[in-house]
Amino acid sequence: GNSVTQMEGxxxxxxxxxxxxNCTYTATGYPSLFWYVQYPGExxxxxxxxxxxxxxxxNKGFEATYRKETTSFHLEKGSVxxxxxxxxxxxxxxxxxxxxxxxxxxxxxxxxxS
Amino acid sequence: xAGVIQSPxxxxxxxxxxxxxRCKPIxxxxxxxxxxxxxxxxxxxxxxxxxxxxxxxxxxxxxRFSAKMPNASFSTLKIQPSxxxxxxxxxxxxxxxxxxxxxxxxxxxxSRLTVL
Numbered sequence: 001g002n003s004v005t006q007m008e009g010x011x012x013x014x015x016x017x018x019x020x021x022n023c024t025y026t027a028t029g030y031p032s033l034f035w036y037v038q039y040p041g042e043x044x045x046x047x048x049x050x051x052x053x054x055x056x057x058x059n060k061g062f063e064a065t066y067r068k069e070t071t072s073f074h075l076e077k078g079s080v081x082x083x084x085x086x087x088x089x090x091x092x093x094x095x096x097x098x099x100x101x102x103x104x105x106x107x108x109x110x111x112x113x114s
Numbered sequence: 115x116a117g118v119i120q121s122p123x124x125x126x127x128x129x130x131x132x133x134x135x136r137c138k139p140i141x142x143x144x145x146x147x148x149x150x151x152x153x154x155x156x157x158x159x160x161x162x163x164x165x166x167x168x169x170x171x172x173x174x175x176x177x178r179f180s181a182k183m184p185n186a187s188f189s190t191l192k193i194q195p196s197x198x199x200x201x202x203x204x205x206x207x208x209x210x211x212x213x214x215x216x217x218x219x220x221x222x223x224x225s226r227l228t229v230l
Contacts, residue, residue, distance in 0.1 A: 032217050043118070043205055043221030044157075089157065093217040101170065102217060106156040 002027045004090050004105035012111045013080055021075040021108045023064075023090035031092040033057075033066050033073040038087040038107070047075075047088070080112045116140070118222035120206050126228045132194040135225045137206030138187055147219060148181055148191050149205040157205075163189065164211075196229045203227070 007022040025031065032051045036044040048057030053068035062077045073090060090105040119138040127133055139146050147162040161171040166183045174181070178197070183189040193200055203226050207219040 034217050041223065043207070043223050044219070045221065046218045049217060091217070101159060101162075102219065104157040 139208030143208035
């Protein structure tokens with residue numbers, strides 16, 4: 001089946017530290033991959049995406065590269081800010097013939113201290 | 115532009131009572147999704163609609179849960195009777211067909227339900 005596994009949180013960093021949140025997936029076929037972010041008290045919003053192997057998604061200083069060989073889509077940012085404190089969800093969307101629904105990971109809490 | 119609007123934002127009720135959660139999707143979006151978020155189970159898809167028609171309700175936990183979409187601008191999720199294990203944050207999300215094909219959903223702020 002289709003599933004997403006994220007590193008457990010919370011992840012606590014100081015401002016300007018380097019961030020990595022690991023995400024690996026299991027899927028039938030070649031899925032599209034996403035990172036969504038949920039700020040306190042809000043709904044999820046799309047942060048970045050990649051639709052095929054070796055694609056790099058990027059937004060707001062965050063990046064993630066679709067690695068088919070390691071079935072991974074790790075989220076990185078070179079210098080985090082307090083405002084990046086949120087919950088980050090990795091997600092996949094299998095090809096339409098295999099289900100056509102988004103599957104989310106459990107989410108990773110990020111706390112950034114000033 | 116207004117985003118996805120959910121109501122109520124918070125609901126506290128007693129076991130056995132009926133709960134109705136409401137959602138107004140973004141105008142023009144033809145897909146609507148209901149998700150449930152809990153610490154134990156994360157984010158679960160309950161049901162989704164396309165052009166007001168339920169497409170997949172395999173995530174609806176029990177017969178106590180029902181969802182309707184009487185028109186393109188309104189949907190409800192009803193729990194009757196409610197139980198303490200239904201306590202969660204319920205999210206509604208919408209998307210355009212062509213955007214759905216790329217995976218972007220637009221979420222509301224959620225309805226936090228507490229069943230005592």
